[in-house]
Amino acid sequence: MPTLTVFDRSPDEGKGLARDMRVRWALEEVGQPYNVRLISFQAMKEPAHLALHPFGQIPTYEEGGLVLFETGSIIFHIAQQHEGLLPADAPARARAITWMFAALNTMEPPILDLTIARIIEAKMPWAQERLPLVMDRARVRLGQLSARLEDGEWLDGAFSAGDLLMVSVLLRFRIPGLLEEYPNLAAYVARGEARPAYQRAFAAQLAINAPTT
Amino acid sequence: MPTLTVFDRSPDEGKGLARDMRVRWALEEVGQPYNVRLISFQAMKEPAHLALHPFGQIPTYEEGGLVLFETGSIIFHIAQQHEGLLPADAPARARAITWMFAALNTMEPPILDLTIARIIEAKMPWAQERLPLVMDRARVRLGQLSARLEDGEWLDGAFSAGDLLMVSVLLRFRIPGLLEEYPNLAAYVARGEARPAYQRAFAAQLAINAPTT
Numbered sequence: 001m002p003t004l005t006v007f008d009r010s011p012d013e014g015k016g017l018a019r020d021m022r023v024r025w026a027l028e029e030v031g032q033p034y035n036v037r038l039i040s041f042q043a044m045k046e047p048a049h050l051a052l053h054p055f056g057q058i059p060t061y062e063e064g065g066l067v068l069f070e071t072g073s074i075i076f077h078i079a080q081q082h083e084g085l086l087p088a089d090a091p092a093r094a095r096a097i098t099w100m101f102a103a104l105n106t107m108e109p110p111i112l113d114l115t116i117a118r119i120i121e122a123k124m125p126w127a128q129e130r131l132p133l134v135m136d137r138a139r140v141r142l143g144q145l146s147a148r149l150e151d152g153e154w155l156d157g158a159f160s161a162g163d164l165l166m167v168s169v170l171l172r173f174r175i176p177g178l179l180e181e182y183p184n185l186a187a188y189v190a191r192g193e194a195r196p197a198y199q200r201a202f203a204a205q206l207a208i209n210a211p212t213t
Numbered sequence: 214m215p216t217l218t219v220f221d222r223s224p225d226e227g228k229g230l231a232r233d234m235r236v237r238w239a240l241e242e243v244g245q246p247y248n249v250r251l252i253s254f255q256a257m258k259e260p261a262h263l264a265l266h267p268f269g270q271i272p273t274y275e276e277g278g279l280v281l282f283e284t285g286s287i288i289f290h291i292a293q294q295h296e297g298l299l300p301a302d303a304p305a306r307a308r309a310i311t312w313m314f315a316a317l318n319t320m321e322p323p324i325l326d327l328t329i330a331r332i333i334e335a336k337m338p339w340a341q342e343r344l345p346l347v348m349d350r351a352r353v354r355l356g357q358l359s360a361r362l363e364d365g366e367w368l369d370g371a372f373s374a375g376d377l378l379m380v381s382v383l384l385r386f387r388i389p390g391l392l393e394e395y396p397n398l399a400a401y402v403a404r405g406e407a408r409p410a411y412q413r414a415f416a417a418q419l420a421i422n423a424p425t426t
Contacts, residue, residue, distance in 0.1 A: 050357075050360075050361075054315075054357050054358065054360070054361035055315070055319055055354065055357050055358075056357065065304070066304045066307060066308075068307055068308070068311050069311060069315070070311050070314035070315050070318060070319065071314075071318075072314035072317075072318060073307065073310050073311035073313070073314045073315075076310060076314075077307050077310075091278070091279045094279060094281055094286065094290050095279075095281070097286050097289060097290075098281050098282060098283050098286035100286070101283035101284075101285035101286045101289075101317065102267075102268070102282070102283050102286075104285075104314065104317060104318040105283060105284075105285060105317040105318060105321065106268055106283065108318065108322070109321070109322045109325050112322050113326065113329070116326070116350075121343075121346070124339075124343070124346075125339070125342075126337075126338070126339030126342070126343060129338075129339075130334075130337070130339060133334070133337075137329075141268065144263075144267050144268050144269065145267065145268075147263075147267070148263075148267035
């Protein structure tokens, strides 16, 4: 059974934005049980964890002697071992893998930029004036993705690991209010969140991360 | 024979920073000839190209009826069709794929940020004050990668598509002067650039993009 490292307390308090959520979702889609090992922010930067993950982040994926990091790679590994996340037909499979990379290399950088602008640089003197520029750059990508999806259910035929990663990235655009500007993308994300596997994964991370009051 | 779309005139004037360089390099590593179709900045944003690439960029990869975009996906496709870019052994292959995603999803976002800070927002009132912050965020990732590489020749055993993408991303840190702060990373990039396949790919894109004086 694979083991994931996850935050002992996610900074999002269980909103499902931490990256282990993506891997949990993939494992639920294919029906693969897993263990989790909780790790603190501090311990993530220590040598024992850096030996598993050179960038000091979560999640990691351990299975026998194999250690993987990077959610794209972990999800691809799961998709190769199990049916249900990538089509068997070679061209359709190559296109689904294209959407995995598009989620992580084209759509995620603008949301990272937004996080920097809204949170990391929130108190800098330029914060207010700069934010609209960052928002507009994100809108360019969201608009292009919206135009490609049109009224499709998923990005290319049946639900795939490409959709899993794209939905996971897109839902981060909800907090700055951008996702709702694109009704077809908002509906696409809602379809992802409605999947039973997503629901199970969400509940599992919430059980650890929900604020205790 | 596959066909790539590439800039008719790259804004880098042939320094090898345009993303078609990565795909050319991969094709040269495996000895696969290819055609190129030149496309202008303007035509990239028109419907005919958007049908191939929803984000209006280069390169695209066409092979029979298959159309791919995203360099990570294209290079993975090439690596699956040919020997030489990914190890055959399953765990080693999974780790090499991990480095492909690490290059594109962990190391590339900071260089995109630097490009925004140095070029796109160069005339904004905050440009000078903000740049050191962006540089320092990039240094965090470069330092972590440098610590993992140590004195290794490549990231994990033999040269792989993970190294190909990592070198391609890292050499973009040379212009803001960051790469040279990490001698082992600078040497790693130089080893990549010294490969005959890299040299052939570089020459091919330079022949199109060199400034005419």
